[in-house]
Amino acid sequence: MSRSKPAAGAPAKTAGAYLDGAVFLSGACTLVLEIVGTRVISPYYGSSLYCWSAIITATLVALALGYYLGGRWADRNPEPTIFALACAGAGLAIVTIPLARSWLLPATASLGVRAGSLAAALALMGPALVFLGTLTPIAVRLRTDLLANVGSRAGRIYALSTLGSVIGAMAAGFWLIPNFPISKILYGCSMLMLALSAVCLAFSRSGWAWAGTAAAVCVAFYGWRPQDSRRTNILLSRESPYGQIKVMDFNRHRYLLVNGTTQSLASLDTLESESEYARAMEWAALLRPGAERALVIGVGAGLLPMALERNYPLSVDSVDIDPEIIEVARTYFGFSPKRGAATVEDGRTFLSRCAAQGRRYDLIFLDAFATESPPYHLFTLESFQVMRQALEPDGILAVNLVSLVHGKGGRPWRSAYKTLQAAFPGVRAFMASDAYEGLANIVFLASAGPLHDEKAHSRLRPSIKADVLSMLSRELKVSGPEAQREALLSDEHAPIEFLLAESALQWRRGLQQRVPDILLY
Structure with a gap:
């Protein structure tokens, strides 16, 4: 097996450390997306067993396709630029999730809970997860210089990816979801992947490094922009370990909603049940x-x-x-x-x-x-x-x-x-x-x-x-x-x-x- 260039003009150890870190972080993003995905589709499909099954199915299908495509891309062009482009693709696909759900979820609702939740999960989460899936086989190809050590290098890459997934699962459930809006978590993941792309392009001394940096900055400005001031009837939107909680005033009533369903309805005048x-x-x-x-x-x-x-x-x-x-x-x-x-x-x-x-x-x-x-x-x-x-x-x-x-x-x-x-x-x-x-x-x-x-x-x-x-x-x-x-x-x-x-x-x-x-x- 011929030696592939880990990063043109960069020390091999530095490039290898970058790839290890990028694989770890992409593994974390994968699990964050999977867990956050249930909150993305919950306003229309709830958080039932069907929705979890739909998210897990979409994740596995997308990752399987990503592993296949990543292996083919790596063999055809074993260059760091391919890894950078896959990171950029993941970042851009993630940023579309909060933008597309407002029209895509209603479009799939007519399919019913089972088919609709699966279609929504595949359409919203699938593209980003496919790109994330490509990163591991590309990294294995870039980190492998001799046939004799392909097993140990592949094992290292998959171990780092899995450890990243463990951290991502813990971060999503114990810290991110309880403390941040879902859209901001997604924009954060998008920024991370775009930043990884920009760093990889910089290692490669590519003139496109500025594009990845600019994209990450744009996502940051858009994701953390002030919320629409017209939505003053929404008094609270908060994530808890058990669902998205909203309190809103509408037509002289105060609503408590969890994951998009009404849990309580009170008169605004008396705060007694209606x-x-x-x-x-x-x-x-x-x-x-x-x-x-x-x-x-x-x-x-x-x-x-x-x-x-x-x-x-x-x-x-x-x-x-x-x-x-x-x-x-x-x-x-x-x-x-x-x-x-x-x-x-x-x-x-x-x-x-x-x-x-x-x-x-x-x-x-x-x-x-x-x-x-x-x-x-x-x-x-x-x-x-x-x-x-x-x-x-x-x-x-x-x-x-x-x-x-x-x-x-x-x-x-x-x-x-x-x-x-x-x-x-x-x-x-x-x-x-x-x-x-x-x-x-x-x-x-x-x-x-x-x-x-x-x-x-x-x-x-x-x-x-x-x-x-x-x-x-x-x-x-x-x-x-x-x-x-x-x-x-x-x-x-x-x-x-x-x-x-x-x-x-x-x-x-x-x-x-x-x-x-x-x-x-």
Whole structure:
């Protein structure tokens, strides 16, 4: 094998160190892109198992193509300029991601969650990942001077690339995403790759080194420009470990959104809930007028726990896995419980501790969502059994689920109903909001005690009376044959995301039709 020039006019050791460093950094960029990619497509497709599968598939396909092309390019022209051009291609492709998503995501939404998320991931992330994939085989070719050491050189290059990926994964999850907007992370990756290209061209004493430097500077100025001042209705946009959190004012309402889906809706005048289902869920408290302690799993904007504490003699504890959500609820929605505590913890582990310590609640409200789907482990038979253990003997579990109501689209709520029946002697299900394109909030009440109380009607407050009576008039039933066909959700098998795929897409379509410009900016 003939010796290839590592960098014209530069000491071989310096050129080799540059290649090692560039491969390490490109490996880091690859994993940052893969992890950030879920946040890029989440405004239209959520962060479900389908979206992660789409991102991973797109990454592997693009890298495979990049490895193939990089090997061919390196054999045809084993010069540092090829490496520099591949770095530049990656940088320019990355900068198109935040620019193209505003029109590309709506264009793919009609394909559905599975095909649409895969198409979006391939179109947005694919070109950059292909260029990043070419760098490793090119670097192997440039770093190999003798056939006798090709194995050790290739092993070194792939080890550095993989170590870079480890650092990139840690940086994305532990530092970048929680602290920076997604677009700025992408612009930063683009600048890095363009800078690597400029350095390589400078080593090669190419007259094009200035072009890579100029491109990196342009990306820096564009990426860190002041945000559009017309978007003053957006009060907050923050990344948390569990999703992109936004707070916005729109049509005299304040919205809390996570990954582009509405989690809470409040009146701007009172900061009280404007959601029918949230007011209707108070029926559980009216069925147990002697209740003293309640637990809300899934804080959201804190509207439900505050309403319960304000209107009933209850001590209301709240639990949410995302500390940022609790902080946002306090800052923008007036969440300040006086007779209960807000805990940052997974709802199920919190319940397990309560059951183990003998701590019981009269009421438990399950209103937790990972964007448009609930965390699957909270909707299994084993989870509902733990909730029953954490309830007083006649306590009530109230559960909110967003689902299509009829036909095959209604499988999610029917499966949840069947699973609740396996854990509680008494279960009732109601449509707690008007259906929008067949989609509605389904509220379940489950208990070992009675779920009927005619006297409770006399205790209805005027502000919730219409919503509660509307809910009670729309009770849903599951026949024996229907229940037999539905899945019993368990820790071993809980396909809740699969069952909710159609409902989730309908939820997002409805939001996009009502307030489309809050999703991408």
